[in-house]
Amino acid sequence: MTTLDDTxxxxxxxxxxxxxxxxxxxxxxxxxSQPAAWRRxxxxxxxxxxxxxxxxxxxxALGFGVTVFLGxxxxxxxxxxxxxxxxxxxxxxxxxxxHHVLGLYDYRLRIVxxxxxxxxxxxxxxxxxxxxxxxxxxxxxxxxxxRPGPI
Amino acid sequence: MTTLDDTxxxxxxxxxxxxxxxxxxxxxxxxxSQPAAWRRxxxxxxxxxxxxxxxxxxxxALGFGVTVFLGxxxxxxxxxxxxxxxxxxxxxxxxxxxHHVLGLYDYRLRIVxxxxxxxxxxxxxxxxxxxxxxxxxxxxxxxxxxRPGPI
DNA sequence: CTTGAAAAGAACTGCCT
DNA sequence: AGGCAGTTCTTTTCAAG
Numbered sequence: 001m002t003t004l005d006d007t008x009x010x011x012x013x014x015x016x017x018x019x020x021x022x023x024x025x026x027x028x029x030x031x032x033s034q035p036a037a038w039r040r041x042x043x044x045x046x047x048x049x050x051x052x053x054x055x056x057x058x059x060x061a062l063g064f065g066v067t068v069f070l071g072x073x074x075x076x077x078x079x080x081x082x083x084x085x086x087x088x089x090x091x092x093x094x095x096x097x098x099h100h101v102l103g104l105y106d107y108r109l110r111i112v113x114x115x116x117x118x119x120x121x122x123x124x125x126x127x128x129x130x131x132x133x134x135x136x137x138x139x140x141x142x143x144x145x146x147r148p149g150p151i
Numbered sequence: 152m153t154t155l156d157d158t159x160x161x162x163x164x165x166x167x168x169x170x171x172x173x174x175x176x177x178x179x180x181x182x183x184s185q186p187a188a189w190r191r192x193x194x195x196x197x198x199x200x201x202x203x204x205x206x207x208x209x210x211x212a213l214g215f216g217v218t219v220f221l222g223x224x225x226x227x228x229x230x231x232x233x234x235x236x237x238x239x240x241x242x243x244x245x246x247x248x249x250h251h252v253l254g255l256y257d258y259r260l261r262i263v264x265x266x267x268x269x270x271x272x273x274x275x276x277x278x279x280x281x282x283x284x285x286x287x288x289x290x291x292x293x294x295x296x297x298r299p300g301p302i
Numbered sequence: 303c304t305t306g307a308a309a310a311g312a313a314c315t316g317c318c319t
Numbered sequence: 320a321g322g323c324a325g326t327t328c329t330t331t332t333c334a335a336g
Contacts (some may be wrong), residue, residue, distance in 0.1 A: 001214040013209055019170060019204035022312060033322050038313065048193035051209040053170035053286060057163055057302065061153060064301060066238040067254065069259055071290070077220070085294070093301040101220065108220055112300060120271070139252035139259060149263060150215060150244040151208065157335065185303060189331075 002047045004151070007032070011040060012049070019053050040138050064112040066119050067141035069145075070127065071105035075134035082106075084131045092126045105137065153198045155302070158183070162191060163200070164299050170204050215263040217270050218292035221278065222256035226285035233257075235282045243277045256288065267291075 004012070005130035010030050014021055021029075027037035044050040059067075074081060082100075089109065091099055097110035109127075127136065155163070161181050165172055172180075178188035195201040210218075224230060233251075240249055240260065248261035260278075265271035278287065 002212065004213070012206075015206040015207070017205070019206045024280075024312070034312085035314080035323085036321050039321090042314095046207055048212045051207040053206050054168070055163075055166040055170045055204050056202040057167055057300070058199055059300065059302075061199045061202075062302065078283060082268055090296060090298055095298055096300045098296040098298065099220065099290075100293040100295075102293060103290035104288055105290060129223070132203060137255055139250075139254035139256060142249075142251040145241060146250040147241055147246055147249065148209070149210060149247045151210075151213065175330075185330085186305090186332085187303060 002049060004049075008040060011037075011044065013148050015041075015050070016148055016151075022135070042104070052140070059112050063114055066113045066115055067144075068110040068111045068113065068119055069139045069141065070107060070111055070123075071137040072107040072130075072133060073135040074106045074132045075111065076132050077106065081132040085133070089127075094122050094126075100133050107137075129136050153200060155200075157196065159191065160302050162188075163302050166192075166201070167299055167302075179242070179256075181198075185275055207212075210263050214265050217264045218295075219262045219264065219270055219294065220290045221260040221262055222288040223258040223260060223284060224255070224286040225257045225283045227283050228257065232283040236284070239281050240278075240301065243273070245273050256286075 011026055014026060014029065021108075023038035023133050024034040026032070026041065027034045030037070032040075041050065042131070061079055074085060085107070086098065086100075089095055089107070094113055095109055096112055097108075099108040102105070102110050111122060111127075113122055123136075123138070124145055127133065158181055162177055165177060165180065173194055174189035175185040177183070179187045181188070184192070192201065206219070215255075225236060236258070237249065237251070238256070240246055241286065243262075244260050245262055245264055249261055251257070252259050252260040262273060262278075264273055273285075274289070278284065
């Protein structure tokens, strides 16, 4: 674990919002020279705090207008059935995230579909037929707000 | 909505995995020249499909080892109480994501905490005191797998 | 679409306070 | 820690086929 100063936090917040910012941009924005900003970014990367960079793909622009969060409870929870379930669920193209969780459900999935009838098809043909699936609970996404988190 | 060819899909998958890839990298990987690859990336950006770039911050490296998904049901759901709830919940630093959803719960939150007793503090002092909160249901994250999605 | 080249900008290094 | 000056490298952008 590493501790950060205010400038590090400002850098992380800025980069979480816009990953295209260069060291020069960050320096100008927060009153540091380009090399000083660059050294900070490098330090954050080497500490593993800046873990990677990704692009944001707008699936709605591609016709995937429905996002559903699905809680899944397994019927039989042997060690084998967890692995079987994970292997099968990650093979479904519409599944974006697989969270193995503790609580009322065993897994939480984020699933995208073109529309609700497309989601029904995925649920009936792909999800309910997965090995070991018991109860499921669905929540359809209306709106999403991303926050910087505790940095 | 836009339709993509196989190369576009390959670009998006590669960039979703590693946002640092340049047009030259993508071209080499998928058999295009650098300018051709660059024009494709630009087209995807202008179509809004490549919506932005962000860095991945490893909150575990900063001492936030616990992630909890929290379903929240509101007790009274007037129009005003939704906005009050959203304003109050987005002000909690540990809240990373606020999903307004349809289903058994009204909101789904992604919350990070240093440990479980830190999470208990957030839950009791910050969440349960939010305006209009009724039932809550928590799932503690054990492991997370990200998938490319249906592109 | 390609190649080639020029221009711009970002990354990186040494040295100094 | 940070700044300045400079070099190197990559990316961007244009020209021409």
